[in-house]
Amino acid sequence: MNNAVWISLLAGVVVAATPLLLAAAGELVCERAGLLNLGVEGMMAVGAVCGFIAAFTSGNAYLGLLAGLVAGLLCGLLFAWLTVQLMADQVATGLALTILGHGLSGFIGHGYAGDSITGLPALPLPGLSDLPVLGPILFQHTLPVYVALALVFGVHWFLSRTRAGLTLRSVGEDPKVSYSLGLRVNATRYAAAAFGGAMAGFAGAFLSTSYTPMWAEGMVAGQGWIAVGLVVFATWRPLRLLVGAWLFAGVGIGQLFSQAAGLDLNTYLLSALPYLAVVVALVLISRDPLRIRLNTPASLGRPFRAET
Amino acid sequence: MPLRLQRRARPSFAMRLGAPLLAVLVAAVIACGLLAASGKAPLDGFYALFLAPLTQASGWADVLTKSAPLALIGAGLVVAFRSRVWNIGAQGQYIAGAVLGSALVVHMPESSAGWLLPSMIVLGVIGGLLYAAIPAFLSTRFNANVILTSLMFDYVALAGLHYLTFGPWRDPSSYGFPGSVSFQDAASLPVIWAHTQFGLGAVFAFLAAPLIWILLRSTLFGFQVRVSASDEASTYAGFSRPRVVWMALLLSGALAGLAGLMQVAGPINQLRPDIYSEVGFSAIIVAYLGQLNPLGVLPAALLVGLFSVGANNAQITLGLSSSLGQLLQGVLLFTLLASNVLVNYRLAKVSS
Numbered sequence: 001m002n003n004a005v006w007i008s009l010l011a012g013v014v015v016a017a018t019p020l021l022l023a024a025a026g027e028l029v030c031e032r033a034g035l036l037n038l039g040v041e042g043m044m045a046v047g048a049v050c051g052f053i054a055a056f057t058s059g060n061a062y063l064g065l066l067a068g069l070v071a072g073l074l075c076g077l078l079f080a081w082l083t084v085q086l087m088a089d090q091v092a093t094g095l096a097l098t099i100l101g102h103g104l105s106g107f108i109g110h111g112y113a114g115d116s117i118t119g120l121p122a123l124p125l126p127g128l129s130d131l132p133v134l135g136p137i138l139f140q141h142t143l144p145v146y147v148a149l150a151l152v153f154g155v156h157w158f159l160s161r162t163r164a165g166l167t168l169r170s171v172g173e174d175p176k177v178s179y180s181l182g183l184r185v186n187a188t189r190y191a192a193a194a195f196g197g198a199m200a201g202f203a204g205a206f207l208s209t210s211y212t213p214m215w216a217e218g219m220v221a222g223q224g225w226i227a228v229g230l231v232v233f234a235t236w237r238p239l240r241l242l243v244g245a246w247l248f249a250g251v252g253i254g255q256l257f258s259q260a261a262g263l264d265l266n267t268y269l270l271s272a273l274p275y276l277a278v279v280v281a282l283v284l285i286s287r288d289p290l291r292i293r294l295n296t297p298a299s300l301g302r303p304f305r306a307e308t
Numbered sequence: 309m310p311l312r313l314q315r316r317a318r319p320s321f322a323m324r325l326g327a328p329l330l331a332v333l334v335a336a337v338i339a340c341g342l343l344a345a346s347g348k349a350p351l352d353g354f355y356a357l358f359l360a361p362l363t364q365a366s367g368w369a370d371v372l373t374k375s376a377p378l379a380l381i382g383a384g385l386v387v388a389f390r391s392r393v394w395n396i397g398a399q400g401q402y403i404a405g406a407v408l409g410s411a412l413v414v415h416m417p418e419s420s421a422g423w424l425l426p427s428m429i430v431l432g433v434i435g436g437l438l439y440a441a442i443p444a445f446l447s448t449r450f451n452a453n454v455i456l457t458s459l460m461f462d463y464v465a466l467a468g469l470h471y472l473t474f475g476p477w478r479d480p481s482s483y484g485f486p487g488s489v490s491f492q493d494a495a496s497l498p499v500i501w502a503h504t505q506f507g508l509g510a511v512f513a514f515l516a517a518p519l520i521w522i523l524l525r526s527t528l529f530g531f532q533v534r535v536s537a538s539d540e541a542s543t544y545a546g547f548s549r550p551r552v553v554w555m556a557l558l559l560s561g562a563l564a565g566l567a568g569l570m571q572v573a574g575p576i577n578q579l580r581p582d583i584y585s586e587v588g589f590s591a592i593i594v595a596y597l598g599q600l601n602p603l604g605v606l607p608a609a610l611l612v613g614l615f616s617v618g619a620n621n622a623q624i625t626l627g628l629s630s631s632l633g634q635l636l637q638g639v640l641l642f643t644l645l646a647s648n649v650l651v652n653y654r655l656a657k658v659s660s
Contacts, residue, residue, distance in 0.1 A: 038455065042638075078642075087652075088645040091394055091455070092596055096645060099589050100638025106631025107342070217631070222463050229456045268471035275460040279446070286451040 026199025042101020051205025072201015405565025436565015
């Protein structure tokens with residue numbers, strides 16, 4: 001097999017990892033603030049359908065991305081309203097968001113299935129895209145692919161180097177102490193949930209305006225759940241998301257790899273592989289309970305209310 | 309004068325009953341709003357969704373048939389969720405039960421042996437139980453998150469179901485349509501309401517909830533489940549957490565597997581790639597809507613069953629999307645979670 005095939009496969013991995021990275025980076029920020037949002041799958045579905053409809057009606061795929069982002073942000077705020085304001089159970093609320101998002105996307109997308117749009121254009125980065133090997137793998141993609149890569153480093157910088165990031169982490173570790181120090185716990189959690197939602201919506205819109213420029217019911221196909229798993233795999237550290245996302249995306253397009261390598265694997269087995277890969281990865285990471293306990297944001301999943 | 313939340317001295321029992329009713333009312337109003345937004349007359353929509361199924365006897369039978377697997381899975385999920393074991397893989401366990409139970413029929417499609425149906429039921433239970441044992445093992449042995457592993461195995465089960473129904477188990481005389489042979493009489497649960505799909509399986513399904521209620525009230529395991537709400541109390545009582553995780557997953561998995569078998573050997577009558585239709589997620593809604601009380605699961609299952617029959621009805625008569633049912637279930641769970649704040653808090657007026 002020649003090098004060109006491998007380069008195009010690796011470029012495919014980078015593209016396929018994009019929705020995982022976007023959604024997982026958003027979820028990571030949300031979880032570091034103490035909110036476990038299991039609604040990523042649903043928020044991506046809503047982002048995908050809103051993004052597609054906006055791109056279809058306006059004729060501009062970038063507007064689609066924006067619409068997906070805003071729709072996801074609203075979903076994130078809805079989650080925060082229930083879990084922060086009304087102290088609803090986070091697991092139940094996240095599941096509700098996933099079910100609602102699936103239903104809503106089917107409901108409003110009814111009638112758009114089968115329509116096609118012009119997808120986002122590729123934006124080769126000047127200079128970098130001409131590099132041998134790395135150029136075609138990393139620098140000849142559509143805008144969200146670059147955004148996803150930048151986002152991972154941006155989130156790392158934000159959490160470890162800024163005051164707002166420190167506030168967010170301390171809210172996630174101990175909301176009571178943070179509150180008594182005068183930090184705005186609820187506002188921080190609202191913002192984190194909104195960011196997580198926006199990134200999930202953006203990831204969904206990437207799927208429907210760029211990855212496959214069309215909309216179909218159930219097109220998110222578990223990628224939101226894989227993103228949630230990715231956050232655990234990365235033990236809540238942003239840079240480790242890259243490793244996991246590329247790994248899972250590589251397994252996800254395993255069909256292309258196996259064809260390229262001349263293997264004839266069962267397609268049903270291949271379609272189950274990404275999910276099995278997540279399970280294996282979770283088992284390997286979680287085997288050491290201490291590591292999970294030390295890295296999990298201490299207040300994750302627990303409601304907080306300032307008793308006045 | 310602004311309102312704010314004030315913690316109640318103890319959870320309100322009246323609101324525990326009242327919150328689901330409030331949630332249903334608000335969800336119905338939102339449903340009418342959605343219908344209006346999609347250009348339908350809201351009252352026509354409301355009628356098609358919630359009332360039309362109840363105007364005919366066959367509609368009642370449909371609602372009962374739809375509710376039965378939800379009540380069965382929901383009752384198991386109550387035990388899991390009360391134990392704080394987040395088994396959200398009921399979908400996969402349902403498929404596993406249906407598949408393992410169907411294996412006998414696929415290999416002896418002519419058999420009219422009396423032991424066939426009972427063996428299928430046992431295999432259905434074992435299928436769901438074994439499938440739930442995987443996340444239980446991964447959780448207790450390797451500390452892996454049950455939410456994620458149980459859910460990932462949903463997708464794996466689905467791939468397996470598609471493999472079998474499009475591949476080796478496909479009925480050779482089906483003109484290429486996916487799905488196993490239709491089950492012969494000896495492999496089917498009898499219909500007990502003539503000219504409908506309401507069968508014996510559904511009757512047994514509704515019995516699960518009261519049995520689980522007794523289990524939770526009167527057994528040591530039930531006590532362990534109820535104490536699980538508090539880590540300190542469970543540890544102090546010396547209860548083993550892995551044991552509770554195992555039991556909760558095995559029990560909820562077994563009931564989901566039984567539900568899967570009951571559907572393929574009942575209303576569906578064959579193993580098809582579309583046997584699941586989100587029944588696992590609907591059962592989660594049923595468990596919460598029943599306030600995680602096994603007896604509450606029964607009215608909750610009937611209501612969600614009505615929603616899904618009504619949504620099918622609205623799809624046919626008003627040309628609405630088939631996703632309407634799922635959307636309404638999502639809305640309902642949201643309004644329920646929001647209403648539940650009133651169980652522990654009251655709205656109080658504050659001056660200033």
